[in-house]
Amino acid sequence: MNTQSRLPLLTAGIALVALVLAALAWRQAHAAAGPAAGDWLKPAPEEKVRQLERHLRGTDIAMWEIGYRFTELFYAGEDANWDYARYQAEKIDLALRLALERRPKRAQSAQPFLNSDLPAVQQAIEARDASRFREAMERLRAGCVRCHTDEKLPFFTVELPQRRISPVRTVR
Numbered sequence: 001m002n003t004q005s006r007l008p009l010l011t012a013g014i015a016l017v018a019l020v021l022a023a024l025a026w027r028q029a030h031a032a033a034g035p036a037a038g039d040w041l042k043p044a045p046e047e048k049v050r051q052l053e054r055h056l057r058g059t060d061i062a063m064w065e066i067g068y069r070f071t072e073l074f075y076a077g078e079d080a081n082w083d084y085a086r087y088q089a090e091k092i093d094l095a096l097r098l099a100l101e102r103r104p105k106r107a108q109s110a111q112p113f114l115n116s117d118l119p120a121v122q123q124a125i126e127a128r129d130a131s132r133f134r135e136a137m138e139r140l141r142a143g144c145v146r147c148h149t150d151e152k153l154p155f156f157t158v159e160l161p162q163r164r165i166s167p168v169r170t171v172r
Helices: 005-030 043-058 060-078 082-103 104-127 130-150
Strands: none
Touching: 005 082, 060 082, 060 104, 060 130, 082 104
């Protein structure tokens, strides 16, 4: 094989070595930068649990969700969108129960809300009674305030919504 016939082979070899070196350099640079997107939950199982606890926190994320759903529930009732109202009430119940699993010390304060205030809203929804629904929503609002006060968080006041935050409406 003469020198001229070896040149394409040599060029390909150099290109392959350069590509491998570039790939190794890229891998090293990204490994030093920390976990790639989506890799935040890849350590040992014990550390995964600690990471999830940090991300879920106590009740603050659940309260954010419940506040959003409270507004959606209120306007679903105002629109007589009873199926959507039922959905939001069920999600409020679920979000609070899951939060209480994370913070069982708060469970006693939440019991009137879960056992009395929210069921009154659900009964009004099932009855499709707008007047009864408004009364039950006021009771639910007061239940939120009572629970916050019992938990030494009286500065978390709750009012009935004054404006919509979602585009969801009843289909007519």
